[in-house]
Amino acid sequence: MEYQNASEMNGGVDRNLNASKHNSLCREKKDSKDTVDAKKLSHIEKAYTTILSELGENVDREGLLRTPLRAAKAMQFLTKGYKETTQDVLNDAIFDENHEEIVIVKDIELFSLCEHHLVPFFGKAHIAYLPNKKVVGLSKLARIVEIFSRRLQVQERLTKQIASAISEALEPAGVAVVIEAVHMCMVMRGVQKMNASTVTSVMLGRFHDDPTTRKEFLNLTMRK
Amino acid sequence: MEDSEQTQNSSTEKPDGGSVQNGHFDGRVKRPAPGGSGRAASAAASAAAVGAQIPCAESGAHRPVMESWREERTRSMEDNETSLPSLAAAYTTILRGLGEDPQRQGLLKTPWRAATAMQFFTKGYQEKIIDVLNDAIFDEDHDEMVIVKDIDMFSMCEHHLVPIFGRVHIGYLPNKRVLGLSKLARIVEIYSRRLQVQERLTKQIAVAITEALKPTGVGVVIEATHMCMVMRGVQKMNSKTVTSTMLGVFREDPKTRDEFLALIKC
Numbered sequence: 403m404e405y406q407n408a409s410e411m412n413g414g415v416d417r418n419l420n421a422s423k424h425n426s427l428c429r430e431k432k433d434s435k436d437t438v439d440a441k442k443l444s445h446i447e448k449a450y451t452t453i454l455s456e457l458g459e460n461v462d463r464e465g466l467l468r469t470p471l472r473a474a475k476a477m478q479f480l481t482k483g484y485k486e487t488t489q490d491v492l493n494d495a496i497f498d499e500n501h502e503e504i505v506i507v508k509d510i511e512l513f514s515l516c517e518h519h520l521v522p523f524f525g526k527a528h529i530a531y532l533p534n535k536k537v538v539g540l541s542k543l544a545r546i547v548e549i550f551s552r553r554l555q556v557q558e559r560l561t562k563q564i565a566s567a568i569s570e571a572l573e574p575a576g577v578a579v580v581i582e583a584v585h586m587c588m589v590m591r592g593v594q595k596m597n598a599s600t601v602t603s604v605m606l607g608r609f610h611d612d613p614t615t616r617k618e619f620l621n622l623t624m625r626k
Numbered sequence: 627m628e629d630s631e632q633t634q635n636s637s638t639e640k641p642d643g644g645s646v647q648n649g650h651f652d653g654r655v656k657r658p659a660p661g662g663s664g665r666a667a668s669a670a671a672s673a674a675a676v677g678a679q680i681p682c683a684e685s686g687a688h689r690p691v692m693e694s695w696r697e698e699r700t701r702s703m704e705d706n707e708t709s710l711p712s713l714a715a716a717y718t719t720i721l722r723g724l725g726e727d728p729q730r731q732g733l734l735k736t737p738w739r740a741a742t743a744m745q746f747f748t749k750g751y752q753e754k755i756i757d758v759l760n761d762a763i764f765d766e767d768h769d770e771m772v773i774v775k776d777i778d779m780f781s782m783c784e785h786h787l788v789p790i791f792g793r794v795h796i797g798y799l800p801n802k803r804v805l806g807l808s809k810l811a812r813i814v815e816i817y818s819r820r821l822q823v824q825e826r827l828t829k830q831i832a833v834a835i836t837e838a839l840k841p842t843g844v845g846v847v848i849e850a851t852h853m854c855m856v857m858r859g860v861q862k863m864n865s866k867t868v869t870s871t872m873l874g875v876f877r878e879d880p881k882t883r884d885e886f887l888a889l890i891k892c
Contacts, residue, residue, distance in 0.1 A: 442723040443723070445722075445723045446720050448719070449716035449723070450787065452716040453716045457713075457748045457821075458700040458748070458751045458752075459700070465785070466821070468785075469784060469786070469787065472785050473786055473787040474720075474723075476787070476788060478724065479858045481725075481726075484726075511863055517736060518735075519739050519743045520717065521740075521743060522788070554724070554726055554736075586789055589780070589791075590789060590791070591743055591746045
């Protein structure tokens with residue numbers, strides 16, 4: 403308050419004072435965010451301690467001593483996509499390019515968590531788009547997959563979210579996303595089918611409207 | 627694998643004053659002493675050979691450290707029922723802590739499903755070797771190698787609570803007694819459906835077969851992928867961990883070991 407009055411009296415803005423105030427405000431925000439994050443981690447850690455003892459294990463044995471913390475951090479890593487946005491990842495990597503032919507990035511490894519059982523599912527994503535004067539850095543397609551897969555997911559929604567994100571960012575003539583994944587909730591428990599895999603796809607724009615374009619994509623992507 | 631029918635007995639209660647480490651007692655639990663010093667000595671010798679996690683019983687106790695044959699369950703079906711609400715509440719806390727909304731449609735029943743799933747992934751704590759093997763040991767005059775390979779195995783990493791999966795290959799040289807083949811896979815199930823470390827899992831399977839059959843030798847090889855290394859941390863997609871335990875003639879005789887390793891590869 404005092405700083406504000408002083409600068410107003412002088413008729414000028416003391417940039418240094420404002421910068422340091424901004425920095426200290428940022429620091430305060432970051433500190434309070436870190437505190438909130440630490441508190442959340444501690445809640446998750448306590449929950450895992452409960453889980454271990456309810457499963458019949460001895461939480462004091464050597465191998466399990468730090469497991470609640472490790473499991474909590476692992477879970478936070480596996481759901482880090484909630485804190486990321488397409489904008490963060492894509493910014494600056496969209497280029498004007500006079501290219502209108504199909505661009506495919508295939509066999510992108512994908513790891514996600516089934517939102518129904520909190521058990522991993524993993525597989526590969528294949529992404530194609532038809533540029534409309536704008537192309538994207540290739541690794542950014544993989545980063546978009548990361549953002550949406552590192553969440554509690556359902557494979558259908560994951561596929562759609564990836565396709566929509568690319569569509570909104572690039573406004574291409576078409577987008578196609580195919581995901582083929584193995585769900586541990588089906589393999590390790592339940593029906594226990596070792597070799598079953600789930601395939602989902604989303605076709606937008608010309609990939610949806612034109613069978614020839616779709617066929618070209620599938621031929622280039624799905625051949626072994 | 628279906629849960630074997632288990633009879634209730636007083637030993638399903640958690641032992642007083644004892645702590646259970648993945649099915650192995652720390653020696654403080656009161657149990658009847660094993661009958662016959664010979665059996666105790668050979669069991670203790672095999673326990674020493676595999677390097678028990680817990681220091682060997684003091685001299686004079688004659689109590690083998692790893693009596694997997696006799697080990698007690700740490701959990702019962704009733705325990706599962708009573709634990710479910712606390713487990714579900716813990717998972718609800720985890721969902722909130724991760725920033726999700728436990729009330730949204732897709733997550734409404736997730737705490738219960740995740741709790742039940744986790745109980746299934748650790749159902750090995752409810753099972754005893756003796757329940758699974760009883761009646762399936764046969765006298766057979768066969769002393770050539772018996773191998774059951776490519777047994778699918780699913781376990782949980784005890785450090786990160788994330789799946790481990792892979793294949794187990796088991797070989798043994800019978801000494802007048804053979805085991806029903808599927809029982810080898812059931813032994814794998816009992817020990818793998820727990821919070822595990824791959825090294826310990828391999829040893830436990832080998833020791834259980836040794837104690838049950840007293841064969842001339844046992845070899846167990848496990849090749850597994852650890853999701854804690856693949857999905858997080860170093861994130862090495864193609865890495866695999868291989869562990870092996872060789873007991874008896876598999877350890878002492880290189881030719882036997884070579885034969886086993888060659889046969890599991892082809």
